[in-house]
Amino acid sequence: MRHGRKRVARLMRTTGIAGRCPRQWRTTTVPDPSAAARPDLVGRDFGTDAAATDTRWCGDITYINTWEGWLYLATVIDLASRRVVGWAVADHLRTDLVNAALTDAIRRRRPASGLIFHSDRGCQYTSRAFAEACTTAGVRQSMSAVGSSADNAAAESFNATFKRETLQGRRAFTDERQARLAAFRWLHRYNTVRRHSRLGQQSPTTYERTTQPAPATLAPAA
Template sequence: MVGNELEAAVKAPDLIGRGFTAPAVNQRYVGDITYLPVGERGFLYLATVIDLHSRRLAGWAIADHMRTDLIIDALTAARRTRGSLAGAIFHSEHGAQYTSKAFAAACAAAGVRQSMSKVGSSADNALAESFNATFKRETLQGRRAFTDERDARLTSFRWLAPLQHRPSPFSARTAVPDHLRADPRKISYHPTSRINPVSKFRG
């Protein structure tokens, strides 16, 4: 978070009212950021965009920071996945990244209407919270932290990548391709990356 993001807060109404469903795909999404503990003191951060109809993971991004670029990358990945997000609602909490002018501009450019939960109410974004809890439970498997950044990125990729093709419950068991296992730094999840797994899903 940076100071100008806090000063330039963009408020949006709650357009879903804890109604975590949608009549069709590409109409309503929820998203959140969660931290990934790495080693003794380090962290990576995961941002997600989840379709409320199919429960599929439409977009995601991992970085070593929580700046607004992280959630913009996740939204852009979802936009690439679906071809267009025009007319869709994106629901989030009131974090500084989501209320920033930069993210509001990214939503406007994508034709997305922002929706926000009440301040301090995790129940208003319960599906995203549930996703994060399941992700960390199944990837960490009782460990306090990932061994190192390589472990965090590879384990996250192994769990997240198949969710472009599968609805909830959020669980997956699949192998990482050899070319990614050889160099985990290539797993950047940037929406312009040629290996971004979310770009493979169309549906």
């Protein structure tokens, strides 16, 4: 049926219906032109057979839209097993967010010194605070070219899958609590249940258990 705009507006006012528009697109990657240059140590080689677990990680930030405001998810992904080894959610885009995700990954995995962490050139990853956190943990930073999403394709693909499968066609979550619960449940399922084509239709945890050698980790503290 065809109706005029004014008629629709009048009927909406009469019934107390208000339109809801999608929120403005949020930019999560803001390059810092003054940041020190970092080499690309991955070179778009995201193959799962390229290295053992806990030798090459990648990370990124994606936004989570809720009707209460924006949330942001920072993840750390093992390139060998595609497992999410660390993550953090916050309502801000400060460096603390990516530091928390890296700290979570280090605590869970205790990798040996020399591990490569690959990211884009967003100001959070090029910050001095994040560089110091990497140095303290014995992590070597690797960065993609400015404006090249293909250089961090594994993380970009993960972000797209996360939003598609958690939102399931919705524009946003109802509130922050719902978004955090959905993120936690999906990340757990992604690691333990969801099959990955690059892993021979196995979940990341199954792949690590059945095909990967034991990771080179630090000895636990006494």
